Amino acid sequence: MPEGKGYKKLKAQTSLADILSVATEFERTARDFYSDLAGKVSKNIRYLVEELAEEEQRHFDLFSELSRRKDIEDQVSQLVDTPASNGKFSDCIHLPELGDKPDDQEVLQFALGREHAAMEQYHSLAESTPAGPIQDLFRFLADEETQHKNELEKLYYEIVHSGGV
């Protein structure tokens, strides 16, 4: 996954603004995917999909706003100061195909897989980029995805691993 299509597209970009606009595009696509899915799933788990769409929207807004600023470099260097911790999650190692009527666990596993892939992608981009503003930006993007993934994992544990008393 890290070496996928998005990787090449991003790798080719050299300006911070360009990278951000590609990343923003990814978020938009994801948001549209979830918004579309929300209409399909049963109402009882719709909140999950809606929240995922909202989160992608938030990223979309954040990246768009960032790319419009004059002082991108300063902003990015400040943002990467506090990276989120990364881990791997077992149950989502294989990404399920989302059918027409996915249940909550499938939605969560899908979203986790997607965030995980994005995170890895940005991480490896950062590693293959020399130190500087661009590396900082990749690290920032990786961090954003990591944070989201962490939130999802917590949710996953609460919903699926309720322990069963």
Next chain:
Amino acid sequence: MSIRNILSPFTAWKYLFRDPVTIPDPLNDRPGSPRYRGFHKNDMKKCIGCGTCEAICQNGAIDMVAVEGIDASKEDSGLRPNIDYGRCCWCALCVDVCMTGSLTMSNEYKWVESNPDAFRFTPGVDKKHWDNAALGYHRPDGYQLTGRVREQMPELEPAKRIESFDEIVQGYDVEQAKLEADRCVACGLCIATCPAHMAVPDYIAAVRDGDYERGLKILYDTNPFSQICGRVCTHRCETVCAARHEGDPIAIRWLKRHITEQVPRDRYRAIIGDPAPPTGKSVAIIGAGPAGMTAAYDLARKGHAVTVYEALPHAGGMTRYGIPEYRLPYETIQHEMDLILSMGVTIHYDTRIGSDITMQQLEQDFDAVILAIGLQMGRSTRIPGSEHAGVKKAVDLLRRITEGEHIDAPKSMVVIGGGNVAMDIARSMARLQKQQHGSIDVTLTALEDLNHFLADPDEIKESLEEGVNILDSRGPQQCQVDAEGNLTGLKTWKVLSIFDQQGRFAPSFDETDEQIHPAEMVVEAIGQMSDVNLLGEELTERLEWNRGRIQIDTNGRTSESWLWAAGDCVTGPDVVSAVAAGHQVAKSIDAVINPVEALTHA
């Protein structure tokens, strides 16, 4: 009269040449002795506001008062002792009886004040200069005015209990129960914590008095599942018990059980009494578990016509189909259910709503409907291989065992999960293995480390005693299947940590520590969910939801005015919480369908 006796008194003159023995400045030069019973101190970090000091004070000098900034919580009444030094005699019984050791005395004994009201104060809250005094009376070590040690519950030995599904816990005898009940200080923190707000100190007092009929009446005032809760309640009351601070908490659950065992079964119905005359209103209840049957009991006792629909052949819900018989015998459940049904409740077994009868039908036929369907479906890890036929869900297996179905116990098996359900299935299957193969091979893996298992410590202890091999901190990765398609085992990785520094779920694994646990069967016991398909698409869309669960208001009513929901399906798994929810919806429904009666009985 001798001359000596005339002269001798003049020896008193020698005192002229002696130094005075008085202390010139006693206010400053004469501190109280190290154990002096001086002014009170109260450690706010330790005080739980249990009020035992107030109870023992023979002068009535102590009042428990609300204090600004100290809120009531499960383990703390939020009240603090206010002491009136116009009444206090400094006997220190309050210090001696203090359940947490928070109340002590300084060796300070001087307090000059012109305002007499100032001598009523709340130690620890109203700051005093002796608050940090090192000296003064503390209860000496090793002496106690209330019992500290819990009566040991007689139980079957591990070697004996693994042979069968016989109940493990044998119950207190009268002597033991009295001793255990004697330890209670009746602070009432348990009442506040119990979801059903059972009158714990009152029924414990009934045990002390040996008045079991009174005890039973108190039990069934708040809990129609008293026999069941007396065995399998999660007993959160015991986690807040004042006695736990310097000893063992009172065995509240076992005392409840003791009462139910002491009253002959044929006396129950007469003690509880008859329901009210019919009101002409009707209520349908879906699911004969703790929530549904509690609501049925309450509503029937108020005179409403109650009909319960149960998909399975017996009532009891998860208490019957989820909890193994060695923890809760079926005949106990049956007696409890018969008692509830005797209040005039109609029940239809083997009737599944959604397929046999629709929700729309119920909406039309009844004044109110309660959804109490519980969490009947097991969750799956959905790891690779988990779709194999040899991978089972714990709740399904437990249900089949309860139904008396023959289950071929595998020679070896792995259970995934660290909760009580995981323990239940591991121990049940161990018994079947023992019966069918004469030996036990059950491995239990869980993501959590042993200290963070969701299961009760007793369950873990007993599982280990019965030979269950518990491997903590193992993350399931794959169910291994050989070339012939047979399940051969479970692959796990070592979990390095399961939570991050903020305490959020964020597992990290050591992939190099990979283990294959050989097994012919893998059982997933990681969690459960509700089967809400019975609602149908149209009703599902109409209802408001709250993060995957049906949204209810504080009374248990859903966004549909005719439909209430209660129990595990809305509040998560717990018997006594379900009982509490059952009471709540019953009260709410009664107020809605029979407003005049509800008002006069409010």
Next chain:
Amino acid sequence: MAYTPDRSQYPQKKADGSLDIDLTSGKYLKLWQGPQHPGITGNMSIELTVCGDEVAEGRTHVGYLHRGFEKLMERRTFIQNFPIVCRICVPEPDFNEYCYAAAVEELAGIEVPERADWIRALILEMGRINSYLMYLGGQAGALGQAVIGQWSTYVRDLMLDRFEELTGARIYHMFIMPGGVRDNLPTGFRTRMEHTLGEIENALRDIHNVMFRNAVFEKRTRGIGVIEKEWLDSYGVTGPCIRAAGVPRDVRKDQPYLVYDQLDFDPVIGKDSDIYTRADVRRRDLLLSVDLIRQILSRMPQDDGPTMATTPNVLHWKIEPGETYVRGECSRGEYGYYLVTDGSGYPRRVNVRGPSYTHAMALFERMVVNCNIADVAALLVSLHTYPPEIER
């Protein structure tokens, strides 16, 4: 009219046996001694009918101090009564604590740790010393010798210091609980107690020289206030009052409680049964207590061990129906608690037998007849009475 010890003279009786005191005759005068009077012990009063300066009749009046302890205790739990009982006798409260605790323990079937018995005996002897020291000051004071009280108060204060460090309080110790005693001896207690005992012995030497070897004191007390042999049993006389009459009656010896059977002592006795002899018996009894404390401290188990037995939860402690009478030898005589339980959490009945009840009420009324007014105070003090234990 000279004082004649011929007691048969008064009071004159009529043919029907009733007293022949005609107050209108001008021969008699009613005189109240107390309740506010320097020559009275505590809160009580004596209604005297005098003929000249001789007492023809005396009536003891009590009720100034009635707090209804026995009734209060019927509405308090067994543990809640423990802080109440000491208040029944202010100068020597410990006998109330001991007798109450021992009665409860007997009826509840509680075995007290041996250490607690030794410490209880220690406390009781300390209390006896304090009580006697207070008495000596009072006995001398009743005859105008104020200095004895100053000396005895000083050494009594030292003993109160010992009480404070051992029990946590100076007057109401609240240390002997049903089940045992609250705590062990504090570190260094023996050394400080030995110093206090030395001071007491010094003070007693001085008191002996100034009070007892004193022509005035002797003149005022020898042959006065004699308790006749035939009154001893009929008036229920106990303690130093009976021992001063030559009868070696002492509960510590007659029916040993606590650890008194393990201590070496003989009851202190006198023979003249007058005020002087009673004072002297008390002085020597005080020295005996000093000796007993030394014996107790050297013989009691040295290591720290449990001092309290396990009791039921005191908040709902119920005691099976039963009754008992527990007694001990206090500084005034036999102290006793009669306790009845009925299976509930409260005593059904508590009756406190304080020696002052018989001494100050019945016996004193008999003795005061024919007494000189100036001797009434000394006579009353010589019976060593504490009004609170009369009224309870």
